[in-house]
Amino acid sequence: MTQLKLPALDPGTVEERRGSLYPEPFRSRMGDRAKRRLGEACSLTRFGVNLVTLGPGGQSALRHWHTLEDEFIYVVDGELTLITDRGEQRLTRGMCAGFPAGVRDAHHLVNRGGAPATFLEIGNRIEGDNGFYPDDDLMWGFDEKGEYPAHKDGRRY
Amino acid sequence: MTQLKLPALDPGTVEERRGSLYPEPFRSRMGDRAKRRLGEACSLTRFGVNLVTLGPGGQSALRHWHTLEDEFIYVVDGELTLITDRGEQRLTRGMCAGFPAGVRDAHHLVNRGGAPATFLEIGNRIEGDNGFYPDDDLMWGFDEKGEYPAHKDGRRY
Secondary structure (H helix, E strand, O other), X not given: OOOOXXXXXXXXXXXXXXXXXOOOOHHHHOOOEEEEEHHHHOOOOOEEEXXXXXXXXXXXXXXXXXXXXXXXXXXXXXXXXXXXXXXXXEEEOOOEEEEOOOOOOOEEEEOOOOOOEEEEEEEEOOOOOOEEOOOOOOEEEEEOOEEEEEOOOOOEO | OOOOOOOEEXXXXXXXXXXXXXXXXXXXXXXXXXXXXXXXXXXXXXXXXXXXXXXXOOEOOOOEEEOOOOEEEEEEEOEEEEEEOOEEEEEXXXXXXXXXXXXXXXXXXXXXXXXXXXXXXXXXXXXXXXXXXXXXXXXXEEEOXXXXXXXXXXXXX
16 A cells, blocks of 8 residues: 555554553553554644554543543444443444543543554543543642642642 | 443444535535434534445545545545545545645545545534645635635535
């Protein structure tokens, strides 16, 4: 295949990023998770598009909801479990889910299978957005340097 | 497969929409094009996500660029030709393209093959966005009722 040139892009040419902004013990819980920032690679600024691969046991994020940002996911390959307040649903290739801003139904994807699974995650970018985590002792505080992870009683991690 | 419940969604359960806001002779040029509004089906408002299927000869849109909206496309199945100012590129399953707001490189996707092709199109929603069509005698005017299609000399279609 001829190499694509922007504005077209082969996701395989975009760097895989691992790691997380969460403090421990949350960071390790994400497991085998690699993201390719496709939107950024195309110079988009209004919303982000990541192609995310979760190995067995990997998680998309802590279960969370956003105050100001819509989110959408589309399963490209493999099988994932979506966990929300209403319980668990199995998402196979071609299935999707959408999470409107401000709806307090926390969500995440977990790979419970034995093979990697890949999905697209899309979120718009809004200054002042916050995320909340009903299952975990984590929240984000804001000071003059930006946001920082804190316990729910306010102490910084 | 068990039926999915929101916030999860099987795109196959979302109504297919055909048609276009373009006046003739442009509307007919879109050919065999069906869109499923996945973002709207999940109650998203910050950005739109459509699953679009183009039959042979179908087009995603007239070649255009947006003033205020970022756009992103991801090929889910089949093969499409991306046409921009720099020429044509062939996009196969898993390839993508991104179009930052305000970049005057007009773009569209055309199905030049003999089989249907499907892609996701994502665009954020910004009040006051406009689209321009370098190849065609079409622009959008705005009056107190909203936008209307016009010739480039200003006459309404």
